[in-house]
Each structure stands twice: as C-alpha cells, then as structure tokens.
Amino acid sequence: DTAVSQTxxxxxxxxxxxxxxxxxxxxxxxxxxxxxxDSKKFLKIMFSYNNKELIINETVPNRFSPKSPDKxxxxxxxxSLELGDSAVYFCASxxxxxxxxxSPLHFGNGTRLTVT
Amino acid sequence: ILNVEQSPQSLHVxxxxxxxxxxxxxxxxxxxxxxxxxxxxxxxxxxxxxxxNGDEKKKGRISATLNTKExxxxxxxxxSQPEDSATYLCAxxxxxxxxxxxxxxxxxxxxxxx
Numbered sequence: 001d002t003a004v005s006q007t008x009x010x011x012x013x014x015x016x017x018x019x020x021x022x023x024x025x026x027x028x029x030x031x032x033x034x035x036x037x038d039s040k041k042f043l044k045i046m047f048s049y050n051n052k053e054l055i056i057n058e059t060v061p062n063r064f065s066p067k068s069p070d071k072x073x074x075x076x077x078x079x080s081l082e083l084g085d086s087a088v089y090f091c092a093s094x095x096x097x098x099x100x101x102x103s104p105l106h107f108g109n110g111t112r113l114t115v116t
Numbered sequence: 117i118l119n120v121e122q123s124p125q126s127l128h129v130x131x132x133x134x135x136x137x138x139x140x141x142x143x144x145x146x147x148x149x150x151x152x153x154x155x156x157x158x159x160x161x162x163x164x165x166x167x168x169n170g171d172e173k174k175k176g177r178i179s180a181t182l183n184t185k186e187x188x189x190x191x192x193x194x195x196s197q198p199e200d201s202a203t204y205l206c207a208x209x210x211x212x213x214x215x216x217x218x219x220x221x222x223x224x225x226x227x228x229x230x
C-alpha cells in the first residue's frame with residue numbers, strides 16, 4: 001500500500017538510449033512532480049502536473065518529456081540519454097490547493113539512473 | 117537566484133542531547149517553508165509546512181519556528197534518539213516563483229550516537 005511508488009529503483013543504461021521511469025500515487029492527489037537530485041545533492045524540480053495538465057516546466061532539456069495518462073500517474077521519458085543525466089530522480093505528489101506549496105510533498109523512493 | 121542555506125551541513129550528537137539547526141532563505145515575497153526528514157535509503161518525509169511569520173509547529177520531540185521577516189527557520193530536536201539520525205531538508209517558495217516550485221536546501225545530516 002505504498003503511497004507514491006516509482007519504478008525501477010535502479011536503472012543502468014548506455015548513452016544514447018531512451019528510457020522511462022514510472023510513477024504512481026494512490027493518495028488521490030491532484031498534483032504530481034518530478035524532482036532531480038543533482039551532483040551537489042540539491043533536490044530541484046523538473047516538472048509539475050495538476051490534473052494531467054503541465055503547470056511547471058523548469059529549464060530541463062527537451063529530451064525529458066513527462067507523460068500523465070491520468071492524475072494518478074506521471075511518467076518520465078528520457079530520450080538520447082547522456083552521461084550528465086546520471087542522478088537520482090524522485091516523483092512526488094501533493095493534494096490540490098490554491099497554491100500547492102501549502103501542502104507537504106509525498107515522495108517516492110527515488111530511481112537511481114546511471115548512464116554509462 | 118534564490119538560495120536556501122542550511123547549517124550546519126552535518127551534526128554529531130549523543131543520545132539524549134537536544135539540538136537545533138537553521139534554514140535561511142530570502143525574506144522578500146515569502147510564501148511557504150517546508151521541513152522534511154530524509155532517512156538513508158528512504159524517501160523524504162514531510163515534518164512541517166509553515167506559512168505565517170511567528171509560526172511554531174511541533175511533532176513529538178521535534179519542533180520548528182519561522183521568522184519570515186529575517187528569513188530563517190529553526191528546527192529543534194529535544195532529547196535526540198538514534199532513530200532521529202537522518203538528513204533534515206528545508207524548502208522554500210515565494211510569491212514570485214512558479215506555483216508549486218519549492219527550492220530545497222542541501223540539508224543538515226544528523227547522526228545520533230547511542
């Protein structure tokens with residue numbers, strides 16, 4: 001009964017490949033996010049979706065494309081993987097509110113992506 | 117560029133000690149401040165969300181205060197236990213930022229020795 005689950009936990013792949021990370025939440029939340037933990041250990045937002053609609057798209061290469069088939073799922077697809085994409089990627093969700101920062105984030109356990 | 121600074125970076129205390137650490141953020145256009153607890157090999161877990169200057173929140177032995185005018189928040193742990201060992205993250209948002217965009221600090225890593 002994991003609240004926010006993401007798969008796979010580990011992903012090792014070669015440069016140039018295309019890969020996807022899946023995220024599902026069973027909390028009934030309207031807003032989902034993708035965060036990247038960079039090399040300096042900061043968590044930085046990549047995308048935010050509210051009810052399947054993109055509301056935040058930070059400066060992220062267009063090789064990264066989020067897909068939200070329904071409000072319980074937000075998948076991250078990455079094309080033409082590069083060495084610099086190696087990082088830990090976290091999915092998160094929060095309840096809908098006028099501004100989402102009023103509510104705490106519920107995080108998944110992260111996906112460690114290694115590009116060789 | 118909006119920065120969130122947390123200090124110290126790491127902290128080692130003995131079981132039973134009380135401790136506190138700081139989160140500093142830009143004071144202008146403040147909207148919300150979050151604290152999260154992040155244990156190794158797990159996901160960050162929300163502790164507090166604070167929005168008003170002077171807010172004080174408490175959960176068991178952990179409490180937090182907020183000063184939006186001077187741009188800081190303190191997290192206090194009373195009588196630290198080994199299970200409190202984790203990285204404590206704070207995150208901030210302001211009115212000028214994208215809705216839902218939390219800016220995270222690097223965290224304070226707490227180790228509690230039995």
